[in-house]
Each structure stands twice: as C-alpha cells, then as structure tokens.
Amino acid sequence: MLLQQMQNKFGNQNRENGSQQKAADNAFKRNLSLLKDIEAAEKSLQTRIHPDPRPEVVSLETRYWASVEEYIPNWEQFLLGRAPYPIGVENQSETENTLQKELRQ
Known part of the structure; x- marks a missing residue:
C-alpha cells in the first residue's frame, strides 16, 4: 500500500x-x-x-566625415605633442588668443 x-x-x-x-x-x-x-x-x-534625411543632408554629412577622417592624423599627432599645430603657425596665435578670451569670460 x-x-x-x-x-x-x-x-x-x-x-x-x-x-x-x-x-x-x-x-x-x-x-x-x-x-x-x-x-x-x-x-x-x-x-x-x-x-530619412534629404539627399542634400546625407551628402553634407558624408563630406563632413570624410574631411574629419582626412584631418584626424594631423590633429592626433599635434595632441600627442609630436607635431606642430596642423592648421598653420599664423593661425595658431590667433586661435590661442580666441581661446584665452573665451576662457576669461
């Protein structure tokens, strides 16, 4: 049982x-x-x-990123301290002055 x-x-x-x-x-x-x-x-x-964005916007975006990719190596070397300012020496002091003014504000 x-x-x-x-x-x-x-x-x-x-x-x-x-x-x-x-x-x-x-x-x-x-x-x-x-x-x-x-x-x-x-x-x-x-x-x-x-x-979906308009074709003009897509074209602008594509060109922008292509430009960024083109300049990355120059800026990378500059930021690592291995190369001079990538845009040009005459623009460097102008850019530094602008940055200093912005930082003071």
Whole structure:
C-alpha cells in the first residue's frame, strides 16, 4: 500500500512538472511575441520621429566625415605633442588668443 502511495505521488509530481514546463513554454512564446510587437512599434515610432534625411543632408554629412577622417592624423599627432599645430603657425596665435578670451569670460 505504501509503495502504491509513493507511485501515485511520483506520478502526480511528474504530471505537475509537465504542466509547469508547458506553462513555461507558453509564457516564453508569449513573451517572444510581445517583444517582437514592441520592437515593431518602436521602429514605427522612430520612423515617424526621424524620417530619412534629404539627399542634400546625407551628402553634407558624408563630406563632413570624410574631411574629419582626412584631418584626424594631423590633429592626433599635434595632441600627442609630436607635431606642430596642423592648421598653420599664423593661425595658431590667433586661435590661442580666441581661446584665452573665451576662457576669461
């Protein structure tokens, strides 16, 4: 009789574990679906808030970053103290004066 009770209890536990696993699987699927819906809503809102820029803006941005990349090595060497001011000596004192004036204000 004790053996029968133990087997029944073990069977009930197995069924309970199975139903818990099934509930967990369903919750995972539901959460995944909700996450996809939220991501789609976010993308839709981003498109409304920040529409694609006009071609002129894209062109200006591309040229700006190309210019930045062109001058990075010169400025990097200057900032590391390995090269003179990259724009030119005559502009250096003018720029330093402007910076000093701005710092005083």
